[in-house]
Amino acid sequence: MSTTTGVFTPKPGAAPLSRMIRAQALLETKMLLRNGEQLLLTVVIPTLLLVLFSAVDIVDTGSGKAVDFLAPGILALAVMSTAFTGQAIATGFERRYGVLKRLGASPLPRWALMTAKTCSVLVTEVLQIVLLTVVAFALGWSPHGNPVWVVLLLILGTAAFSGLGLLMAGTLKAEATLAAANLVFLLLLVGGGVIVPLEKFPGALQSVLELLPISALSDGLRDVLQHGRGLPLADLGILAVWTVLGLGAAARFFRWE
Amino acid sequence: MRSTSPGDVPRTPGREPAVEVTGLVKRYGSKTAVDGLDLTVARGTVTAVLGPNGAGKTTTVETCEGYRRADAGTVRVLGLDPVADAAALRPRIGVMLQSGGVYAGARAEEMLRHTASLHAHPVDVDVLIERLGLDSCGRTTYRRLSGGQQQRLALAMAVVGRPELVFLDEPTAGLDPQARRATWDLVRELRTDGVSVVLTTHFMDEAEQLADDVAIIDGGRVIAQGSPETLCKGGAENTLRFTGRPGLDLASLLKALPAGCAAAELTPGAYRVNGTIDPQLLATVTSWCAQNGVLPDRIAVERHTLEDVFLELTGKELRA
Numbered sequence: 392m393s394t395t396t397g398v399f400t401p402k403p404g405a406a407p408l409s410r411m412i413r414a415q416a417l418l419e420t421k422m423l424l425r426n427g428e429q430l431l432l433t434v435v436i437p438t439l440l441l442v443l444f445s446a447v448d449i450v451d452t453g454s455g456k457a458v459d460f461l462a463p464g465i466l467a468l469a470v471m472s473t474a475f476t477g478q479a480i481a482t483g484f485e486r487r488y489g490v491l492k493r494l495g496a497s498p499l500p501r502w503a504l505m506t507a508k509t510c511s512v513l514v515t516e517v518l519q520i521v522l523l524t525v526v527a528f529a530l531g532w533s534p535h536g537n538p539v540w541v542v543l544l545l546i547l548g549t550a551a552f553s554g555l556g557l558l559m560a561g562t563l564k565a566e567a568t569l570a571a572a573n574l575v576f577l578l579l580l581v582g583g584g585v586i587v588p589l590e591k592f593p594g595a596l597q598s599v600l601e602l603l604p605i606s607a608l609s610d611g612l613r614d615v616l617q618h619g620r621g622l623p624l625a626d627l628g629i630l631a632v633w634t635v636l637g638l639g640a641a642a643r644f645f646r647w648e
Numbered sequence: 649m650r651s652t653s654p655g656d657v658p659r660t661p662g663r664e665p666a667v668e669v670t671g672l673v674k675r676y677g678s679k680t681a682v683d684g685l686d687l688t689v690a691r692g693t694v695t696a697v698l699g700p701n702g703a704g705k706t707t708t709v710e711t712c713e714g715y716r717r718a719d720a721g722t723v724r725v726l727g728l729d730p731v732a733d734a735a736a737l738r739p740r741i742g743v744m745l746q747s748g749g750v751y752a753g754a755r756a757e758e759m760l761r762h763t764a765s766l767h768a769h770p771v772d773v774d775v776l777i778e779r780l781g782l783d784s785c786g787r788t789t790y791r792r793l794s795g796g797q798q799q800r801l802a803l804a805m806a807v808v809g810r811p812e813l814v815f816l817d818e819p820t821a822g823l824d825p826q827a828r829r830a831t832w833d834l835v836r837e838l839r840t841d842g843v844s845v846v847l848t849t850h851f852m853d854e855a856e857q858l859a860d861d862v863a864i865i866d867g868g869r870v871i872a873q874g875s876p877e878t879l880c881k882g883g884a885e886n887t888l889r890f891t892g893r894p895g896l897d898l899a900s901l902l903k904a905l906p907a908g909c910a911a912a913e914l915t916p917g918a919y920r921v922n923g924t925i926d927p928q929l930l931a932t933v934t935s936w937c938a939q940n941g942v943l944p945d946r947i948a949v950e951r952h953t954l955e956d957v958f959l960e961l962t963g964k965e966l967r968a
Binding site for chain 2: 495
């Protein structure tokens with residue numbers, strides 16, 4: 392054994408968990424905010440839709456100001472764009488490029504990686520919500536209701552969409568995830584009560600669409616924020632079922648390589 | 649694969665071999681990638697796992713890293729089971745994958761600093777960046793780095809946590825000579841500092857230059873293991889070649905040489921002597937030439953290389 396210490400003389404050890412998770416969450420958030428396509432999806436599209444559909448009478452949004460109907464839907468869209476579409480695409484490519492594999496050999500445990508990803512999603516959502524709220528107020532939004540229910544809906548919505556996003560990222564090829572996540576985003580944007588009221592759809596279709604996570608989230612947010620109603624139990628229930636199904640399937644089928 | 653009960657591990661910390669693989673079998677569907685492989689890596693050494701593509705190098709290394717479960721056999725890394733004891737093992741090893749492992753949008757220095765932050769006592773990142781010549785591309789995103797820069801970043805990430813044992817999967821594949829030398833220097837420094845290194849390669853010179861121990865793998869098994877010198881001594885004899893006047897009397901040369909040597913005129917005027925080529929034998933050949941009035945235009949001693957050993961053992965060229 393040499394007595395001198397070199398640059399590489401072994402001194403292994405994991406950093407404290409809190410430091411690892413913080414560092415990982417920070418890096419994940421930076422990657423997301425640096426990615427132009429992701430920003431288009433999470434910031435530009437929701438903001439544009441909010442402004443455009445509030446200012447121009449394209450879709451009949453019922454009685455009252457258009458922004459009061461649109462703002463809750465756009466908040467739901469923002470959650471979906473980050474927790475589902477953005478997370479699915481990013482994670483799919485991380486898997487494809489061996490990032491998840493390499494992190495798997497680092498001291499960072501898998502659950503800590505997933506925690507960091509969740510933190511990064513939540514931080515992004517907070518930034519989105521702040522921006523969209525400011526824009527909505529500028530457009531004359533007057534929200535009602537109990538903010539606690541709003542936060543509850545947003546968190547459960549995030550969990551449901553994260554499960555579905557990770558399920559997609561962990562089972563499909565990265566290119567397939569990219570295509571499918573964008574397609575689903577578009578379909579749910581149109582058919583999930585975000586900007587088009589579900590009442591516009593035929594009855595049978597409507598009762599199916601109501602069960603989608605995006606419909607439950609936008610409907611729940613609208614019940615509280617537009618109509619000032621109490622705890623949106625049915626919508627929370629639908630989101631809870633999607634959360635259990637999505638996260639359960641993701642935990643079961645996710646492949647790290 | 650059975651994991652030992654918690655009471656068994658670790659026996660004497662720091663004393664067990666860096667890697668101890670016994671009878672490892674790994675199948676992918678009907679294909680057997682690793683077929684009863686045994687490998688021991690002593691602490692503080694550099695071991696090169698040498699073999700052609702598809703020989704089972706990466707599968708073996710990735711089983712040691714805990715990525716795959718062995719179908720049969722036992723694998724112990726620093727005395728631990730890489731799958732069952734993964735949480736305890738991961739902070740102690742450094743891993744360089746054959747490719748990838750970095751966010752496409754991450755900057756080189758940013759990714760290295762991040763990896764460092766996952767460890768308790770990391771190497772000074774600035775020192776590492778300078779050592780590996782990454783200073784010019786620290787702010788470049790991974791997708792814009794050259795292949796060689798990507799390789800060196802992956803190497804830096806493998807060693808930044810001051811691990812006891814480093815696995816490098818083809819660390820110099822696709823590198824230019826200068827970058828290759830920087831990588832070799834770093835591996836030598838790792839050994840000097842007491843880090844155990846396992847590297848896979850299909851470059852013979854890399855194994856000869858760097859390794860204390862070479863394990864030649866073919867068809868999922870280790871077919872030879874030893875120091876480069878030992879491996880080169882076994883097998884075929886060494887060769888001395890010289891050129892001179894055509895039609896020399898080789899029978900008289902053979903009489904002058906020690907028993908067991910062979911001599912042949914390959915093409916007119918081109919001669920080959922096989923045997924244990926030592927200074928005495930060289931002197932014998934040159935004095936025989938002098939006696940016969942021959943001035944050899946060219947005289948060369950050819951050492952038996954790992955390349956020759958490999959060819960003899962497997963009947964294959966290494967770089968297929």
